[in-house]
Amino acid sequence: MGATEAEPRTRVLILGGGFAGIGVARKLRKADVDVVIVDEHDYHTFQPLLYQVATDLLPRTTVGHPLRDLFDHQSNARVHTACVTSVNLEKREVEFAEMGPLGYDYLVLALGAQVNFFGVEHAADHAFPLYTLADAVRLKEHILDRWEAADKDPALVEDGALNVVVVGGGPTGVESAGAIAELYRAIFVTDYPDIPQENAEIVLVEAGPEIFAMFHPSLRRYAEKALARRSVEVLTGEIVESVTPTRVALKSGRVIPSHTLVWGAGLQANAVVEVLGLELQKGRRILVQPDLSVAGHPEVFAIGDIAWITDAKTGKVLPQLGSVALESGHHAGDNIARLVKGVKAEPFKYFDKGTMATIGRGAAVIQGPRGLTMKGKAAWLTWGAVHLALLSTGEDRAKAVVDWTWAAFTHGRSTRITVRTDAT
Amino acid sequence: MGATEAEPRTRVLILGGGFAGIGVARKLRKADVDVVIVDEHDYHTFQPLLYQVATDLLPRTTVGHPLRDLFDHQSNARVHTACVTSVNLEKREVEFAEMGPLGYDYLVLALGAQVNFFGVEHAADHAFPLYTLADAVRLKEHILDRWEAADKDPALVEDGALNVVVVGGGPTGVESAGAIAELYRAIFVTDYPDIPQENAEIVLVEAGPEIFAMFHPSLRRYAEKALARRSVEVLTGEIVESVTPTRVALKSGRVIPSHTLVWGAGLQANAVVEVLGLELQKGRRILVQPDLSVAGHPEVFAIGDIAWITDAKTGKVLPQLGSVALESGHHAGDNIARLVKGVKAEPFKYFDKGTMATIGRGAAVIQGPRGLTMKGKAAWLTWGAVHLALLSTGEDRAKAVVDWTWAAFTHGRSTRITVRTDAT
Numbered sequence: 001m002g003a004t005e006a007e008p009r010t011r012v013l014i015l016g017g018g019f020a021g022i023g024v025a026r027k028l029r030k031a032d033v034d035v036v037i038v039d040e041h042d043y044h045t046f047q048p049l050l051y052q053v054a055t056d057l058l059p060r061t062t063v064g065h066p067l068r069d070l071f072d073h074q075s076n077a078r079v080h081t082a083c084v085t086s087v088n089l090e091k092r093e094v095e096f097a098e099m100g101p102l103g104y105d106y107l108v109l110a111l112g113a114q115v116n117f118f119g120v121e122h123a124a125d126h127a128f129p130l131y132t133l134a135d136a137v138r139l140k141e142h143i144l145d146r147w148e149a150a151d152k153d154p155a156l157v158e159d160g161a162l163n164v165v166v167v168g169g170g171p172t173g174v175e176s177a178g179a180i181a182e183l184y185r186a187i188f189v190t191d192y193p194d195i196p197q198e199n200a201e202i203v204l205v206e207a208g209p210e211i212f213a214m215f216h217p218s219l220r221r222y223a224e225k226a227l228a229r230r231s232v233e234v235l236t237g238e239i240v241e242s243v244t245p246t247r248v249a250l251k252s253g254r255v256i257p258s259h260t261l262v263w264g265a266g267l268q269a270n271a272v273v274e275v276l277g278l279e280l281q282k283g284r285r286i287l288v289q290p291d292l293s294v295a296g297h298p299e300v301f302a303i304g305d306i307a308w309i310t311d312a313k314t315g316k317v318l319p320q321l322g323s324v325a326l327e328s329g330h331h332a333g334d335n336i337a338r339l340v341k342g343v344k345a346e347p348f349k350y351f352d353k354g355t356m357a358t359i360g361r362g363a364a365v366i367q368g369p370r371g372l373t374m375k376g377k378a379a380w381l382t383w384g385a386v387h388l389a390l391l392s393t394g395e396d397r398a399k400a401v402v403d404w405t406w407a408a409f410t411h412g413r414s415t416r417i418t419v420r421t422d423a424t
Numbered sequence: 425m426g427a428t429e430a431e432p433r434t435r436v437l438i439l440g441g442g443f444a445g446i447g448v449a450r451k452l453r454k455a456d457v458d459v460v461i462v463d464e465h466d467y468h469t470f471q472p473l474l475y476q477v478a479t480d481l482l483p484r485t486t487v488g489h490p491l492r493d494l495f496d497h498q499s500n501a502r503v504h505t506a507c508v509t510s511v512n513l514e515k516r517e518v519e520f521a522e523m524g525p526l527g528y529d530y531l532v533l534a535l536g537a538q539v540n541f542f543g544v545e546h547a548a549d550h551a552f553p554l555y556t557l558a559d560a561v562r563l564k565e566h567i568l569d570r571w572e573a574a575d576k577d578p579a580l581v582e583d584g585a586l587n588v589v590v591v592g593g594g595p596t597g598v599e600s601a602g603a604i605a606e607l608y609r610a611i612f613v614t615d616y617p618d619i620p621q622e623n624a625e626i627v628l629v630e631a632g633p634e635i636f637a638m639f640h641p642s643l644r645r646y647a648e649k650a651l652a653r654r655s656v657e658v659l660t661g662e663i664v665e666s667v668t669p670t671r672v673a674l675k676s677g678r679v680i681p682s683h684t685l686v687w688g689a690g691l692q693a694n695a696v697v698e699v700l701g702l703e704l705q706k707g708r709r710i711l712v713q714p715d716l717s718v719a720g721h722p723e724v725f726a727i728g729d730i731a732w733i734t735d736a737k738t739g740k741v742l743p744q745l746g747s748v749a750l751e752s753g754h755h756a757g758d759n760i761a762r763l764v765k766g767v768k769a770e771p772f773k774y775f776d777k778g779t780m781a782t783i784g785r786g787a788a789v790i791q792g793p794r795g796l797t798m799k800g801k802a803a804w805l806t807w808g809a810v811h812l813a814l815l816s817t818g819e820d821r822a823k824a825v826v827d828w829t830w831a832a833f834t835h836g837r838s839t840r841i842t843v844r845t846d847a848t
Binding site: 041042043059060061064065066068069072078080081082098099133134137138141144148151152153190191192193194392393394395396398399402403406410412414415416417418419420421422 | 465466467483484485488489490492493496502504505506522523557558561562565568572575576577614615616617618816817818819820822823826827830834836838839840841842843844845846
């Protein structure tokens, strides 16, 4: 493992191949360092489109791209797949479950987050989070499984097999609820002509007073209407108290018969932070210095969802978003390149390019910089163009064009299959 | 389940949603019958391209198409997913594991085949067949797993982790060996720059005196050269005797260190035939009458890989090929439509459109009707055009165009990821 080098070069070890990790690696392309990226999976995940995998709009291979492929043409980078078991900041060494330890000169903690069930009873056993590609595939297969089961046993419809409760009124929750509603109303209505789907309910539950709290009020109103048009029931000021495989109980006392609880509600940093001995903030995110390094360790950077990053420009803590992950990754990469050359690291200033979300076909909201807002079909087309541009490679883009074009013109989605490899 | 009908119509129950089964259903589109298709999976498999899923050229969703989608616009057809547990030809009823029994007026046995290991020791435990989509995904993930393991532990290369033995010199074996060789030489060479892959061997083992026995000698010679150019070693007159997870032992005494044995060697009809009480032929295939019905049961048809079909024109037994499955399906469908209208069933005459196979990029062979042969780049382009035309829908075609075009121009394959849904 590792190239056979004449003499050891400065090694930058990047833990995590998400937006943050690949952002760092890209910026070190021309630096005189060896870049080693370690991720537990062999793919990079385009997280903003996970809900489209869960609802059969895109196949897993458009949203998950081979990590090695991303670095085929970066000769100073190596990729390995392994799980981190411990990080020794004093010894400057990381241990892995599947391979020997790796020392480093610079370490980048970009391991992301995991879902936070906030102690809701049995949520860990029965809820479907939507943070990883495996999460998306599991949810997709579960939804198909419930419809197939209802096809064979109509009594399951009465039992709530087709009902879905989505927790969280942020982009993940709203996009999921909208996409599931369209999957039901446009696809399953012809796939299962004998199932009375008017009885299938999709309920979006938000603890706060409103969904889409981060968006301008006019966009919020629009999103509410767009969800209502898709027969999604929105419950605000409501909290999930417990969940069983077939029931979701709310704090208010209401019990919704539902075999599917989608959890789009909260994150906490990767559990590895617990053993680092670093200062943690809310959601156990690692507190970082203005230059994105951690206190006392100028050679260790924390970026993306795992980090508690304060914008040097506005003084505000930045949200756990893909755009923040990528930008903080780029900045950490630039800072490491500076340090390697003996130049001082610089503080991170976030450039907010805006936030966007889709509710369904022809329905999206965009909140750009400087108060710009956009909604409806124009926003939806802009959303599509931006996301196409952001997908990893031209191949992924071309595939997404085929999938989206087909879905837009025919309402067809040909990824709704379940290939079980455990049984023969 | 089942539409709410005024009065029961003639029910045609089709067991199996492969080429044979969908061929029958299509031909009954305008017949005054209820068509019920039951398959254990929720997808139809385009079997001729399975090796491309195994070698990351196509994603599973281009080769597996939702069965329900194929019949969305056929109002007299219903699809269910369930496993057949027993068939009662006297009672005219079929039982399933996951749903209640279904009676029928006409029954179509189109359950296909399963791999035949011919009693080779431990082959059932360690070999990788390539007959189902799950087989293809398993093989793909296994190959990726071996390379990832070798990346972390270089000693595994010496142990044969990257070596592949392919059994069977027919199209499945030759296409698989060629595609694996290209995956190694074009993709993994840059994915794993530190693994000395010149040590990775791909060996094709054929029991008979020659590979591609069904092709014209000039095409055989061409295929041998094309394999040699891709560093595939061909062993003819050689038989696999036993297999362990890391070794393949041949009858000649040679032992090949290899963690991967691809089984493209033989088929036997679906095990369900054992309980039918019908006359079986070699490979336990069901003997059918000239009209494709079974003796003593004019209302029961057997078609595709499960059937022992004699061509009414030539008197020859037809091979287990997709083209035979589809044509016999169409013919059985037409015959059922005739019987429903009180017209006599007709004997099946096979129209041989030819056979084709690819060895790799720019290398294919075609043996058409009337002695026509074609090889090399022109054959490869023809092969591509024909297979594009045969893929289920325009969407599948468009996706395959993207995948193949990208692979052809860039040697890139972006489906080489493993999404494990069993772990969280």
